[in-house]
Amino acid sequence: MSALRFQLREAPPQRLDCSPLTPDRLRGLSLAEIARLPLQTTRAAITVGDLFTIAAGDAGTIVIVGGSALMDEVGAGMTEGSITVEGEVGIRAGRGMRGGRLHISGKAGPYAASGLLGGEIEISGDAGDFLGGPGPGNPAGMAGGVVVVRGAAGARAGDRLRRGVIVIEGDSGDHPGSRMLAGTLVICGRAGAAPGYLMRRGTMFTQYAAPLATFSATGSVDHVFRALLARTLLPPSAKIPSAKAAALIGGAALARFSGDLAGLGKGELLIADPAS
Numbered sequence: 442m443s444a445l446r447f448q449l450r451e452a453p454p455q456r457l458d459c460s461p462l463t464p465d466r467l468r469g470l471s472l473a474e475i476a477r478l479p480l481q482t483t484r485a486a487i488t489v490g491d492l493f494t495i496a497a498g499d500a501g502t503i504v505i506v507g508g509s510a511l512m513d514e515v516g517a518g519m520t521e522g523s524i525t526v527e528g529e530v531g532i533r534a535g536r537g538m539r540g541g542r543l544h545i546s547g548k549a550g551p552y553a554a555s556g557l558l559g560g561e562i563e564i565s566g567d568a569g570d571f572l573g574g575p576g577p578g579n580p581a582g583m584a585g586g587v588v589v590v591r592g593a594a595g596a597r598a599g600d601r602l603r604r605g606v607i608v609i610e611g612d613s614g615d616h617p618g619s620r621m622l623a624g625t626l627v628i629c630g631r632a633g634a635a636p637g638y639l640m641r642r643g644t645m646f647t648q649y650a651a652p653l654a655t656f657s658a659t660g661s662v663d664h665v666f667r668a669l670l671a672r673t674l675l676p677p678s679a680k681i682p683s684a685k686a687a688a689l690i691g692g693a694a695l696a697r698f699s700g701d702l703a704g705l706g707k708g709e710l711l712i713a714d715p716a717s
Contacts, residue, residue, distance in 0.1 A: 523542040533551075536557075619637070
């Protein structure tokens, strides 16, 4: 059966809460019922049918044709199925997902994958600030699942990361891996300033970075761990393959730094080309 399709007819006039458009919430609803669902907004009331042309299909596979930076919370809370967005999205895409797969063909705004607990998110464009980071009032950021960004990411990627894997195939903004609690962050390009700031535990890989003075060079790297991790990022093992990340992790020698010694200091920063 074909996918349930939503065609955006025009640019949204205001910010939209698109969290109702997930497989688990739409399963069993008629097209008329879906069209009447409200999209919480900042001003006037808007329903799904006011902005989208809906084509019948399997609610377990959703395709949204035409994106916008005003479409917030896409895939938020999803537990099953898949959502593909043919365009960009706004803030908090995939927030609190527990399962399923979200694919965004364009860029994503700040706080993508915030509070992610499970499932997979692939962003073909760039991601905004606080990728996988905690939302307001949340003590920790992403706590499970896999996120792959094919482009670059903004500042504070992986902030307070607790569990799971984040791969950024391009560069990152400043303070990547800030306050990390555990988990794995891979930056295939250049890491911004102060990588691993106040990092407590976890592992960060990057192609190029300038370690803070509160990180200590520790020499050797566990090659078995690197080989196993690299293998999980390649087909057929990976849910979202990343050849760039696998090449960085399993490639040439990596310099290892422990820190952040200004905090607990049990994290590790592995750099292919460290800057002094």
